Amino acid sequence: MGKYYIFQDQKRCIGCYACELHCKTKNNAPEGAKLCRIVPTGPQVVKGVPRMHFVFMPCFHCEKPWCVYACPTGAMIKRAKDGIVYVKEDLCVGCKNCITACPWGVPQWNSETGKVMKCDYCKDRIDQGLEPACVTGCTTGALKFISPSEASQIKREQFAKNISPLKK
Amino acid sequence: MGTKRVYSICAMCTGRCPIVVDVNGNEVEHIWGNPYLLGGYHLCPRGAAGKALLNDTERPQTPLIRDGERGSGKWRSVSWDEALDYVADNLKNIIDKYGAKSVVLSDRGGAITEFEKTFLAAIGSPNYFNHHATCSNSIHNAHLSVAGLARNGITYDYKNCKYLVSFGRNLLESLVTGEAKSVIDMIENGGKLVQIDVRWNYTAAKADRFFLINPGTDYALALALIHVIIKDSLYDADFVKRWTVGFEELSNFVKLYTPEFAENETGIPAAEIVKLAHDVGNAKPSVIFHLGWMTAWYSNDFYLRRAICSLNALLGAYEAKGGLIINKGPEAVGKPLKSLLAQVPKPKDPRFDGCGTKYPHLSEQWGLAQELAHVLLTDEPYPVRAYIVFRHDPLASLPDPDYIRDAFSKLDLLVSIDINYSETGWFSDVILPEDTYLERTDHVIARNGPKPGYILRQAAVQRRFDTRPRWWIFKELANRLGVGQYFPYNSIEELIAWQLEGTGYKLEDFNEKGYIELVDKPIMWDRVDGLKFKTPSGKIEFISKKLEDVGIPSFIPYEKPIELKPGRFRLVTSKCALHTQGRTTLNNRLLNEYVSENHLYIHEDRAVELGIKEGDLLEVENEGEKQYIKAKLTKYIHPDVLFMLHGFGDDVPLRTRSFGKGVSDVRLQKGLVKVAIGGNCPFTECTVSVKKVK
Ligand code: SF4
Ligand code: SF4
Ligand code: SF4
Numbered sequence: 001m002g003k004y005y006i007f008q009d010q011k012r013c014i015g016c017y018a019c020e021l022h023c024k025t026k027n028n029a030p031e032g033a034k035l036c037r038i039v040p041t042g043p044q045v046v047k048g049v050p051r052m053h054f055v056f057m058p059c060f061h062c063e064k065p066w067c068v069y070a071c072p073t074g075a076m077i078k079r080a081k082d083g084i085v086y087v088k089e090d091l092c093v094g095c096k097n098c099i100t101a102c103p104w105g106v107p108q109w110n111s112e113t114g115k116v117m118k119c120d121y122c123k124d125r126i127d128q129g130l131e132p133a134c135v136t137g138c139t140t141g142a143l144k145f146i147s148p149s150e151a152s153q154i155k156r157e158q159f160a161k162n163i164s165p166l167k168k
Numbered sequence: 169m170g171t172k173r174v175y176s177i178c179a180m181c182t183g184r185c186p187i188v189v190d191v192n193g194n195e196v197e198h199i200w201g202n203p204y205l206l207g208g209y210h211l212c213p214r215g216a217a218g219k220a221l222l223n224d225t226e227r228p229q230t231p232l233i234r235d236g237e238r239g240s241g242k243w244r245s246v247s248w249d250e251a252l253d254y255v256a257d258n259l260k261n262i263i264d265k266y267g268a269k270s271v272v273l274s275d276r277g278g279a280i281t282e283f284e285k286t287f288l289a290a291i292g293s294p295n296y297f298n299h300h301a302t303c304s305n306s307i308h309n310a311h312l313s314v315a316g317l318a319r320n321g322i323t324y325d326y327k328n329c330k331y332l333v334s335f336g337r338n339l340l341e342s343l344v345t346g347e348a349k350s351v352i353d354m355i356e357n358g359g360k361l362v363q364i365d366v367r368w369n370y371t372a373a374k375a376d377r378f379f380l381i382n383p384g385t386d387y388a389l390a391l392a393l394i395h396v397i398i399k400d401s402l403y404d405a406d407f408v409k410r411w412t413v414g415f416e417e418l419s420n421f422v423k424l425y426t427p428e429f430a431e432n433e434t435g436i437p438a439a440e441i442v443k444l445a446h447d448v449g450n451a452k453p454s455v456i457f458h459l460g461w462m463t464a465w466y467s468n469d470f471y472l473r474r475a476i477c478s479l480n481a482l483l484g485a486y487e488a489k490g491g492l493i494i495n496k497g498p499e500a501v502g503k504p505l506k507s508l509l510a511q512v513p514k515p516k517d518p519r520f521d522g523c524g525t526k527y528p529h530l531s532e533q534w535g536l537a538q539e540l541a542h543v544l545l546t547d548e549p550y551p552v553r554a555y556i557v558f559r560h561d562p563l564a565s566l567p568d569p570d571y572i573r574d575a576f577s578k579l580d581l582l583v584s585i586d587i588n589y590s591e592t593g594w595f596s597d598v599i600l601p602e603d604t605y606l607e608r609t610d611h612v613i614a615r616n617g618p619k620p621g622y623i624l625r626q627a628a629v630q631r632r633f634d635t636r637p638r639w640w641i642f643k644e645l646a647n648r649l650g651v652g653q654y655f656p657y658n659s660i661e662e663l664i665a666w667q668l669e670g671t672g673y674k675l676e677d678f679n680e681k682g683y684i685e686l687v688d689k690p691i692m693w694d695r696v697d698g699l700k701f702k703t704p705s706g707k708i709e710f711i712s713k714k715l716e717d718v719g720i721p722s723f724i725p726y727e728k729p730i731e732l733k734p735g736r737f738r739l740v741t742s743k744c745a746l747h748t749q750g751r752t753t754l755n756n757r758l759l760n761e762y763v764s765e766n767h768l769y770i771h772e773d774r775a776v777e778l779g780i781k782e783g784d785l786l787e788v789e790n791e792g793e794k795q796y797i798k799a800k801l802t803k804y805i806h807p808d809v810l811f812m813l814h815g816f817g818d819d820v821p822l823r824t825r826s827f828g829k830g831v832s833d834v835r836l837q838k839g840l841v842k843v844a845i846g847g848n849c850p851f852t853e854c855t856v857s858v859k860k861v862k
Contacts, residue, residue: 016745
């Protein structure tokens with residue numbers, strides 16, 4: 001299992017797209033390339049109020065990344081130490097196989113370099129002990145950079161808080 | 169992160185969020201929120217996109233003098249000396265002929281207004297005004313009349329709030345970073361959010377309760393809430409007794425406005441209104457009835473806002489934990505900043521716009537932007553011949569720009585000082601391009617709030633083009649007009665040192681966190697003896713003597729909104745998280761990619777009646793003005809309302825990304841350049857018809 005996971009707290013997310021913008025500026029992504037995405041779903045009526053959910057979609061850094069299998073040059077790499085899937089730019093020949101292979105539309109075409117770019121959890125930041133730009137910059141602090149096992153922990157905690165009889 | 173970190177203040181919208189800029193060489197690597205003030209590096213999407221503004225070549229890069237008809241877009245690029253001489257010579261001629269009062273100046277308002285105000289006062293003109301007629305005059309003036317405090321004289325303690333009620337303030341979509349985050353914190357802490365609006369939006373999506381109200385009936389709801397709160401004794405009796413005047417008159421006035429009455433008007437069930445009143449009563453005093461933000465709605469908006477202020481007062485929410493905290497400035501701890509403006513004698517002439525005279529109850533602090541056109545066209549009360557418009561775009565933000573443009577044609581001199589080509593700039597004689605906020609240092613500003621302090625905008629990188637900072641532009645103009653003595657500094661560092669004299673602080677003290685805090689703990693005034701309302705009585709005034717003395721009633725009866733003619737809709741506008749007012753963000757490469765045009769939201773049922781389908785091109789019409797926009801169908805909008813985002817329909821061809829995309833709401837707002845009783849333009853009184861383009 002990979003070491004990292006981006007948990008999105010639906011309660012806190014307001015669909016503002018700051019995560020995408022922080023990601024774009026951090027990675028100097030050209031027009032059209034989105035390395036992570038907020039996908040609005042809804043509105044759907046819950047308890048009388050139309051609700052909207054915003055699904056945060058970075059790369060999932062799959063256990064068995066099809067993008068890596070599809071890459072003919074070895075440019076798409078799954079980093080052994082933490083499972084981050086990234087593009088080694090100088091090896092990328094721009095064949096777009098990874099773009100076709102990924103079921104989630106994650107790898108992006110960089111029209112300025114003629115190569116593929118993708119979410120690598122901002123591994124340069126991680127290597128400096130920082131978090132991905134989307135997480136750091138999120139307007140409301142809805143995104144959390146955690147390990148996959150912590151996610152279920154957070155969900156349990158939230159559930160307990162929500163049903164807490166002490167809650168006014 | 170970058171090689172250097174510079175603390176500063178964002179200027180992508182007027183929220184002025186504290187930021188930290190990662191700089192590498194002379195490049196901005198990234199802009200984050202200031203973690204010391206925002207509890208993390210959080211920053212809204214506009215703030216994050218600031219980097220794209222800096223290097224954008226589609227902004228004015230040198231001073232420009234018009235080289236053709238006004239508005240023709242023909243410019244001559246000139247040196248700063250030539251441009252400033254041109255402006256100063258023209259101003260001199262105009263002042264000689266018509267007096268200094270014939271020069272007017274407006275800006276966007278805010279906390280960094282010292283240079284332009286000082287300049288204007290120095291040449292002897294009283295005519296400073298700003299954008300607020302199109303935004304918040306009614307709430308400013310209402311809050312002044314009730315509490316003696318400006319709109320920004322209070323801070324909302326969202327985090328500790330138990331019940332937040334918003335009449336159409338779209339807190340989570342037309343957002344300011346810290347505010348949106350605190351509201352979410354409040355929800356997470358179990359606080360309740362109630363959104364009242366004519367359309368569902370992202371704030372409503374997070375609300376515990378959302379009421380789709382009949383347009384123009386908010387005042388009936390506010391009065392009914394007061395009615396129930398008084399009738400069922402839900403108010404904070406101690407607070408009301410100690411801190412208010414006119415409670416009895418208020419009680420009598422609201423007798424008529426029963427929940428059943430309000431149900432009829434607003435469409436919100438009476439039982440819901442009663443429940444809401446009880447809920448806020450139970451949560452008091454940790455309650456916020458948000459005063460509003462963009463409140464240029466209806467002619468009676470002043471009274472709606474007075475009623476909202478009264479609700480806060482009835483529940484004892486002023487200076488309560490989780491309520492509205494009265495702001496304290498550095499002077500509260502004996503450390504005021506020195507002010508340039510305070511050194512200038514106050515001009516004696518009466519104002520051009522009638523604030524304080526023709527409109528005795530309206531504050532001179534913000535003036536009446538919408539009066540300029542009338543004054544230009546009539547020369548009453550006196551001729552105005554020169555207009556300096558500074559980081560303000562009246563042609564994009566006031567109603568009916570065609571009418572206003574015609575009036576502007578009468579000016580002998582129209583100068584625009586801005587970082588962008590604004591619509592008004594495009595029609596000017598001269599454009600003086602300002603450094604962007606990432607390239608300039610401004611004066612120190614006071615951070616007013618529970619914890620007063622100072623904060624500073626500091627240049628992160630060197631300027632890209634032949635632009636200049638505001639402190640330099642106004643000083644140079646003042647020098648040329650012989651009043652340079654009011655700008656007694658040679659650099660911004662010198663000015664900052666002068667401002668901070670006697671406080672014990674210096675410029676370097678901003679290096680560590682970007683701001684200086686003057687106290688450790690929030691200053692909370694004593695709710696029994698210590699509150700300072702700046703009204704004549706020193707209390708909350710339900711009955712305002714100041715108003716009544718000039719013949720303005722403290723309450724007016726609720727009136728139904730003007731009935732819609734068949735086939736007409738009410739046009740309502742708002743903003744999204746990705747753009748801001750005045751078209752300052754539309755042409756931003758990053759933000760434009762996300763939202764490049766606006767759409768017209770229409771209720772599904774009405775769309776069916778009119779044969780409109782999702783994505784159809786529609787013609788929207790008012791008084792002969794036609795605009796073309798694509799349809800979006802929704803269930804969650806009042807059937808009488810059409811909605812679009814404000815600010816699109818850019819007319820400046822040099823801004824290639826935003827030029828001609830979407831529709832300008834203000835162009836449809838024909839005949840609304842009016843002064844409503846609160847000093848606001850009644851934007852929402854615009855009605856339009858709509859049809860599918862065959
Ligand atoms: S790019 Fe697609 S396939 Fe590759 S790791 Fe990410 S989500 Fe999986
Ligand atoms: S920045 Fe945060 S709140 Fe905004 S859309 Fe992204 S995850 Fe949601
Ligand atoms: S809300 Fe966003 S754009 Fe406005 S000042 Fe804050 S960061 Fe800047």
